[in-house]
Amino acid sequence: MLIHTVQIRVRYAETDQMGYVYYGNYATYYEVARAESLRSLGFSYKLLEEQGVFMPVTENKSKYIRPARYDDLLTIKVSIKEMPVKRITFEYEIYNERQKLINLGETILAFVKTVNGRACDAPDSITNLLKPFFNG
Amino acid sequence: MLIHTVQIRVRYAETDQMGYVYYGNYATYYEVARAESLRSLGFSYKLLEEQGVFMPVTENKSKYIRPARYDDLLTIKVSIKEMPVKRITFEYEIYNERQKLINLGETILAFVKTVNGRACDAPDSITNLLKPFFNG
Amino acid sequence: MLIHTVQIRVRYAETDQMGYVYYGNYATYYEVARAESLRSLGFSYKLLEEQGVFMPVTENKSKYIRPARYDDLLTIKVSIKEMPVKRITFEYEIYNERQKLINLGETILAFVKTVNGRACDAPDSITNLLKPFFNG
Amino acid sequence: MLIHTVQIRVRYAETDQMGYVYYGNYATYYEVARAESLRSLGFSYKLLEEQGVFMPVTENKSKYIRPARYDDLLTIKVSIKEMPVKRITFEYEIYNERQKLINLGETILAFVKTVNGRACDAPDSITNLLKPFFNG
Numbered sequence: 001m002l003i004h005t006v007q008i009r010v011r012y013a014e015t016d017q018m019g020y021v022y023y024g025n026y027a028t029y030y031e032v033a034r035a036e037s038l039r040s041l042g043f044s045y046k047l048l049e050e051q052g053v054f055m056p057v058t059e060n061k062s063k064y065i066r067p068a069r070y071d072d073l074l075t076i077k078v079s080i081k082e083m084p085v086k087r088i089t090f091e092y093e094i095y096n097e098r099q100k101l102i103n104l105g106e107t108i109l110a111f112v113k114t115v116n117g118r119a120c121d122a123p124d125s126i127t128n129l130l131k132p133f134f135n136g
Numbered sequence: 137m138l139i140h141t142v143q144i145r146v147r148y149a150e151t152d153q154m155g156y157v158y159y160g161n162y163a164t165y166y167e168v169a170r171a172e173s174l175r176s177l178g179f180s181y182k183l184l185e186e187q188g189v190f191m192p193v194t195e196n197k198s199k200y201i202r203p204a205r206y207d208d209l210l211t212i213k214v215s216i217k218e219m220p221v222k223r224i225t226f227e228y229e230i231y232n233e234r235q236k237l238i239n240l241g242e243t244i245l246a247f248v249k250t251v252n253g254r255a256c257d258a259p260d261s262i263t264n265l266l267k268p269f270f271n272g
Numbered sequence: 273m274l275i276h277t278v279q280i281r282v283r284y285a286e287t288d289q290m291g292y293v294y295y296g297n298y299a300t301y302y303e304v305a306r307a308e309s310l311r312s313l314g315f316s317y318k319l320l321e322e323q324g325v326f327m328p329v330t331e332n333k334s335k336y337i338r339p340a341r342y343d344d345l346l347t348i349k350v351s352i353k354e355m356p357v358k359r360i361t362f363e364y365e366i367y368n369e370r371q372k373l374i375n376l377g378e379t380i381l382a383f384v385k386t387v388n389g390r391a392c393d394a395p396d397s398i399t400n401l402l403k404p405f406f407n408g
Numbered sequence: 409m410l411i412h413t414v415q416i417r418v419r420y421a422e423t424d425q426m427g428y429v430y431y432g433n434y435a436t437y438y439e440v441a442r443a444e445s446l447r448s449l450g451f452s453y454k455l456l457e458e459q460g461v462f463m464p465v466t467e468n469k470s471k472y473i474r475p476a477r478y479d480d481l482l483t484i485k486v487s488i489k490e491m492p493v494k495r496i497t498f499e500y501e502i503y504n505e506r507q508k509l510i511n512l513g514e515t516i517l518a519f520v521k522t523v524n525g526r527a528c529d530a531p532d533s534i535t536n537l538l539k540p541f542f543n544g
Contacts, residue, residue, distance in 0.1 A: 012289070012453075013288065013296055016289070017290075017342055022163075024164050031421060045420075059200065060200075062196045071453070149430050151425040152425070206318055330472050333468070334467065
């Protein structure tokens with residue numbers, strides 16, 4: 001299992017008139033958490049796209065437990081619990097500054113070749129880096 | 137059951153460098169679909185907030201089946217399948233211009249009193265309008 | 273001069289905790305107004321990109337006179353006051369439902385060839401449609 | 409004069425199908441730069457709102473010189489060049505990782521009392537912190 005922790009400060013743009021972070025903006029927080037978890041392995045999602053593989057989201061789920069508010073410094077614990085083959089699943093727990101759990105999320109992404117738009121397996125560039133975290 | 141249909145044209149701002157609508161932006165499409173489905177009953181979410189009840193999202197799920205692209209005119213079929221008590225659930229099917237299903241979604245919202253932040257039942261102003269759609 | 277009028281309803285996602293439309297979201301309203309003004313001529317920005325020309329923004333200005341609020345049905349009057357050559361300038365006036373002016377804006381866009389990223393003149397597909405509005 | 413430097417990494421959500429940061433998203437980068445420049449003084453915009461003053465934007469201008477792209481680590485140099493009275497003006501220069509200037513911006517904000525929605529002078533809590541930067 002790979003676990004990585006990221007911090008994000010809530011922007012004014014992300015709040016809504018309820019004074020909460022708009023529910024759709026958590027998807028962006030998840031995206032940042034995914035990118036940073038891969039960066040922590042020395043992997044770059046940007047480079048992956050340049051190498052001809054992109055990762056469209058196929059599924060996303062969120063539970064909203066407590067609101068996040070403007071200027072909150074959120075802590076996102078992101079984890080990959082299974083070695084990716086056709087798809088990769090990221091899970092998230094988001095905590096506010098008082099260490100209260102505010103959000104749970106899960107995103108499933110596919111691997112697709114840019115050249116033909118076809119689904120493919122997780123490229124070696126990513127599985128090689130993940131293997132050490134899933135040793136039997 | 138209440139079913140309502142809404143059309144939304146994809147904005148450039150909503151696309152990402154993959155050339156797809158960014159996955160987090162579907163939450164906004166769902167929001168528009170919810171608001172318009174209630175407006176079709178003669179109900180205004182804006183007015184509800186002004187009357188002291190707001191509806192924070194507690195859960196959201198999406199399946200991304202096909203991409204939506206810039207300038208696509210999407211059709212969203214939104215439905216309420218159960219009379220709301222403590223919570224209300226909206227389900228969505230999104231179709232592109234070739235009538236292909238591109239997205240499935242579900243959002244659960246609570247009812248909360250502005251004055252004390254406490255959960256409450258669905259207000260009469262909404263249940264009275266919904267009753268005709270759920271007659272035994 | 274070309275003048276076109278577009279209506280946009282404010283989404284919850286576009287508000288911030290001040291209860292106003294977030295100032296950055298007007299750029300999206302301008303984008304919709306531009307696309308719809310061109311569509312009114314029978315022109316499609318989407319098609320232009322497919323034909324190998326895109327239009328990056330080089331300058332944008334806004335004056336915020338009154339707030340826009342959730343669910344407001346805004347009217348955007350967009351105008352092109354000069355025949356485009358290297359660049360095209362769009363100007364906007366946004367009114368709320370009480371016909372009060374709430375926002376003034378101006379955007380300048382360039383024409384760039386997708387193939388080499390080089391600036392080019394406004395393509396004939398757009399200037400031919402605009403000519404009738406600028407006859408001496 | 410107060411000058412402060414902030415770094416922001418471009419999110420996927422912020423790109424558009426041109427592969428650039430969408431022009432409207434710079435407003436959010438400016439917002440972060442403003443908040444962080446004030447935080448560097450020990451000032452919190454969040455606290456200001458809690459104390460009953462909010463700062464709506466009255467004017468915003470941007471020049472887009474080069475595109476910003478996904479995952480770029482941008483450097484924003486934000487400056488306040490004049491002591492605020494009725495309004496405060498922030499200016500921005502944004503550089504990419506190769507130290508190339510990509511964007512110039514300017515935002516003017518007013519001070520407004522939450523209680524009555526009336527314009528007011530810059531509160532002492534902010535002018536006292538700024539004074540040392542505008543001596544003699």
